[in-house]
Amino acid sequence: MHILSQGQHSEEEINCSISDFISTFEVGNLLRKSNANKQKGIPVMSIFRYKLANVFSRSSLYMQMKSNQFSGSFSKNTFYRFLNDPRVNWLRFTTLLALAVIRNFFKPLTSDERADVFIIDDSLYERAGYKHTQMASKVFDHVSMKFKKGFRLLTLGWSDGNSFVPINSCLLASSKVDNQLGDFAKTDNRSLAGKRRKLAVTKAPVVVLELLQYALNAGHKAKYVLFDSLFSTPNTLVKIKEMGLDSIAMIKISSRIAYGYEGQRLNIKQIYAQNKKRRGLSKYLLSVDVTVGKGTDDEPSIPARIVCVRNRSNKKDWLAIICTDMSLSESEIIRIYGKRWNIEVFFKTCKSLLKLRTECHSLSYDALTAHVAIVFTRYMYLSVYQRKDQDERTIGEIFYVLLSEMEDISFQHSMFILIEAMTESIKNVLQITDAQVDEIYKDFFFRLPEYMQDALTSNYKVA
Incomplete structure (x- = not known):
């Protein structure tokens, strides 16, 4: 076992997998339909793609920029402007993307006799910096039976019993003034941001019906x-x-x-x-x-x-x-209700693996809504990845495999940089020919451990 794990996949394969998901389900077109349009020179799709894939990296945008590992074509301010944009209808985006994923991918794999279902549930979305976070409230956690600071993430999803697809959601805040902690400044109710905030302080049973009706109007179908x-x-x-x-x-x-x-x-x-x-x-x-x-x-x-x-x-x-x-029958009622557990697995995966709670530290309610929508997209990608390859591994296992592959990419890239620097130094200091440099490299290469040789093989050809 090595400290740095060595996998078989490359950065190109992971990027191709994400690109295939984006093109297959026309994510760019759905973003445009949801008002996520380019305002200046940077395409929205490039920022969205980075945010979608960054979960497989160990470091955040801030640390990548600090360590000069960031390769994006946009600035930090552009990235945060995209997340904070109140005009983007993330409710519409996730609803339409889920429809495309279900209709074009999962439905052909699901028998008409199978009882597909909508599943509704909420989960605590805890916020540490709650005092300055817009709409943050004291919300009751039904697991610990205590009040905590943050939101209730009310989610509507679809399942065929095998796979789960999140459709839409709402970050619920408290309608009681005594439980309101963050900034509840009034916003024009005619704007999308105003409607989003108004829905956040609506009673949960009413929001359930709103999300369900929104999904039905978009074309979603299920039996129960x-x-x-x-x-x-x-x-x-x-x-x-x-x-x-x-x-x-x-x-x-x-x-x-x-x-x-x-x-x-x-x-x-x-x-x-x-x-x-x-x-x-x-x-x-x-x-x-x-x-x-x-x-x-x-x-x-x-x-x-x-x-x-x-x-x-x-x-x-x-x-x-x-x-x-x-x-x-009674047995069927019990069996079908058992499918509700899929949403509990979904919440666990989003919190533990997809950085639902830890990645976004924005104080804006609009940015938090955008972050939730992108986490939902990540889960859809992993669900498709699992089903498409007929993979028996859980979504959690697949996530860790992809994460390991991204670590391997960083290792191989670092080795490549070191060898390049060493080669140039030898040529400049010793003033030797290219043939002599190759001989030195071959001798150096065969003295390395086998896993390092494997990492360098893709970049150098050794005779």
């Missing part, structure tokens, strides 16, 4: 919508049904939410207590048909099926899943 108990209010279930979609969701074990059951309005605890549970090795404990909604003009009632299952974490506890498609 999956989400956890945080969003499974009766009103949300009814509104999604009115969009022509069925929901499969975890529901809160709460005494405040009532369902229509056998002519009564009962909560899930009362329904569970009144019915006999299945015993033995059954996959579920209880299955009942109910109605959801108040039955009024504002909230009409719809039929639904509630399936109660054992809690794997605590066998004495139970969980309840609701489905608005009455044709599905």
